[in-house]
Amino acid sequence: MAEKILIVEDEFIVANNLSITLEKAGYKVCGVAGTVEEAREIIKQNKPHLVILDIYLNGELTGIDLAGELSEENIAFVYLSANSNQSILEQAKTTNPYGFMVKPFREKDVIVSLQIAHYLHQQQTEVRRQSYIALEMTMKDAISQDISWEEKFLRIAKTIQPHIPFDFLAIGMKNLEKLPYEGMSFLRLSFNEYQKIGRQELMNITGLKPADLPRFQVPGAEDFVSQIYNGKDFEAICKINPSKKLVAKTFSMGSNLVMYVPIAGKAGFTFSFYSRNTDIYNKKHLGLVKQLEKALAMTFEGIIATAEKSKAQRIHPVPPLPVRMVAAKPEYNGIVGSSHLLLTALDHLTMVAPSETSVLILGESGTGKERFAKCLHDHSLRKNKQIVVVNCAALPSNLIESELFGHEKGAFTGAAERRIGKFEQANGGTIFLDEMGELPLESQAKLLRVLQEKEIERLGGRETLKVDVRIIAATNNNLEKAVAAGKFRLDLYYRLNVFPILLPPLRDRIGDLPILTAHFLKKYSEMAGKPDISIADDAMEDLTAYHWPGNIRELEHIIERHVLLCRGAVIERFTLPNRTEETKAVEDIKRIKSIEENERDYILTVLKKCGGRISGKGGAAELLEVPATTLNSKMKRLGIVRKHAS
CATH class of the missing domain: 3.30.450.40 (GAF domain)
Known part of the structure; x- marks a missing residue:
């Protein structure tokens, strides 16, 4: 049965051209609407499989308003707009569309966008179906x-x-x-x-x-x-x-x-x-x-x-x-913290790991994208096969195709023997494409073919090789911005972005700093044969006040360096990059702290005033006028430990 498409577009000529194109391609156009209200009526009468949705429409409501309703009804939609500037993309991406077409468009663009949308919708529906089945079975098992x-x-x-x-x-x-x-x-x-x-x-x-x-x-x-x-x-x-x-x-x-x-x-x-x-x-x-x-x-x-x-x-x-x-959930080795942003990312990891869905890990450099990718693989059905890691930013532009897909002997000057590419090495397992946003457009086109056809050709070869590979990609680039600038293929972006996981920067999970610091301190002090090293309160304040442009990787390196340099049993202060008292004061003034950070600072101040005492006469709980158990819970949530409070 032909897929039913609803066109929500207030320009008659554009809507008519779309209708002709879609009917020619074998789709069934179940209606054309010029406003959100008209679209709602058509959706009630003929639930479409997919909606082509203009952002700016007649009336007070926009396509973005309708997009939220379509998501709740599990109807796929592709945006249509007269431009692709960054502000529009920012508004549109919050609704998780299945594609984005820019006017004027070619017939080929329309068909490709709909094919991608159909693929994405199928994949996400299957993930939800599998997740529900697994959830129901696990819950029944627990009860029984x-x-x-x-x-x-x-x-x-x-x-x-x-x-x-x-x-x-x-x-x-x-x-x-x-x-x-x-x-x-x-x-x-x-x-x-x-x-x-x-x-x-x-x-x-x-x-x-x-x-x-x-x-x-x-x-x-x-x-x-x-x-x-x-x-x-x-x-x-x-x-x-x-x-x-x-x-x-x-x-x-x-x-x-x-x-x-x-x-x-x-x-x-x-x-x-x-x-x-x-x-x-x-x-x-x-x-x-x-x-x-x-x-x-x-x-x-x-x-x-x-x-x-x-x-x-x-x-x-x-x-x-x-x-x-x-709880008996999977342990994710090396992922430390209790920030709600991190917990959300871990929850998403738990949900998608057992499936075959492609995953796009987003986050700044140093936030742990490779660690997440390896955990995804370790908790997948492919865990007994290998995960092959590829740093796309480190590949020489003239050797990218050879590195990814391999080459035959004599394929080019210097190709003295056959080379097996990364995709072939990962067959049956997982390939992790780090810094995905650095791939040139020509390589993106070839990668798209692998995603669509699940096959490769070695350079200089005549044989097409089938590959069974799960793809996990990661980037610290804003891919929507790269798409708008013409530096990243829109179709590849939507092929990869089936299940995005966003990793928070360290500055947005500063409450995890004590836990992370303790983790790295234990690791490197034991490696250095100095297991009794501790961190002074002033040193901990140095870390808390720093802005962490290098995220967790930078924290790890700083802890390792100071453990090696420490001559006593206590790290008294941390020497941080470009961190004079003057610049620290300026940044503290500019930086607006979150409610949690202010709450943490306030509790620390009261605890220090009470000499670290929590309960009893003159304790922090009494001064704050809360039960001691409540204060203990808050301290745990905010990452406050007794050695920082005394």
């Missing part, structure tokens, strides 16, 4: 195992994290009916570390008394419906729902996604996901939740029936002190 309900729910929490991101998860908090478990919650501390928050912990953190708890356990109508509460909606629901208000205030949450799991003959219970971001949840998350409801309900009904018959033992009382539980 002969382990405590506490452990069951922990496994569910860590399994669902890459698909529905959360900072706090409340499960069965309402105790809606007698079930063989009690309500519990999990606060995410790092990638695979969660703190269980039970009744006692909640009272310790909030200062509530046992008599106060019942009013936070009365279910409201909103607890029986799966729903999203972002931003202002979340603020509104908190005003009428005491438990949501308590969670929001205590743990600084900004949005909420409710998953209600109905149980036959019972009231059912809820999974309530909370995030510190105010707009993180969308219709895709809600759709996934509704898919999971039936599967979970059936599984729980069977477990509960069995448990009731055998009078299964209820979960043990929660111990008085916080319990930190490590």
Whole structure:
């Protein structure tokens, strides 16, 4: 059946030419709309497979407004615009389009763009399908195992994290009916570390008394419906729902996604996901939740029936002190930190690693792109084959094709013997193309053929060789800007950009600095035979104040150098590049700190004033007027350790 295409374009001539081109190519044009409102009506009547979408339209709404709705409906779309300047690309890329055509366009451009869009949509749909199947199976397996309900729910929490991101998860908090478990919650501390928050912990953190708890356990109508509460909606629901208000205030949450799991003959219970971001949840998350409801309900009904018959033992009382539980997620060797930006990248890595999808890793130089690529390979189905690393920026321009695809003897002057190229070496495994943005246009065209046809030809050869290779690419360049400047092929960009992973720079995850510093200090002090070296507070402040243009790689080299130069047991100060007191002061004035950084600085100041004491009379918790457990949780989240506080 021919694919149905909707054209959203307010210029009659352009829309008519597109219709003729598409009909000639075998597509079915199901409608032409000049406004967003007209497009909505056509989408309701004839759900198209793909939409060609002009950015500027008649009426108040633009194509970018409609793009968000198309994404939620899982309809692929390709942008159409009269120009490709950077500002338009910046606006458009936030909606994750499947392509971008610039007026005037050739017929060939239209067909190629639609083919790429179709490919991308298929790939992303397959990733979501495989992820859902794996998620459902893992969750059912966790529920069915002969382990405590506490452990069951922990496994569910860590399994669902890459698909529905959360900072706090409340499960069965309402105790809606007698079930063989009690309500519990999990606060995410790092990638695979969660703190269980039970009744006692909640009272310790909030200062509530046992008599106060019942009013936070009365279910409201909103607890029986799966729903999203972002931003202002979340603020509104908190005003009428005491438990949501308590969670929001205590743990600084900004949005909420409710998953209600109905149980036959019972009231059912809820999974309530909370995030510190105010707009993180969308219709895709809600759709996934509704898919999971039936599967979970059936599984729980069977477990509960069995448990009731055998009078299964209820979960043990929660111990008085916080319990930190490590989820059995894959360990990613050498990736250190608990910044929410890093955790998001790791969640994406977890989701895409088992698939065959191409991955594009984006990030500044020194943020760990190669480390991420190797972790992707190590947790893929190709882990028993090799990963071949290619630094595209280091390839001589006259030898790129030979390096990538190989050559036959005599193919060119100096080719004294046959050479096997990188793609052939990686057959059955993974090839990592680092600094992808440095490839010249001619080489990009040849690489595109490999992606499309999965075959190569050695230079000077006549034989076409099939290759089975997963491609992971990385760049520190802005590829959208390169596309706009004509330096990078648009079709190759969309072929590679099936599943992007963005790695944050160190300056945006400065809270991870103490953890990273401790990691590198341990590594290089042991290598140097100086295992007892520590870092003075002043030295740590040097690192915190620095702007880190070289990111984690620069930090690693600085720690290694100072370990080797240290003659005592303590690194007193760090000598950093171009870092005089005067330039430091100027940068501190120019730099606007984040809320987390200001909070960290304030807590450190109070801790120093209290001599590092947290609890008790005259402790930091007393001065800050918060429970000691809350302060400890904040210190953990902000990367504050006792040696920095004293």
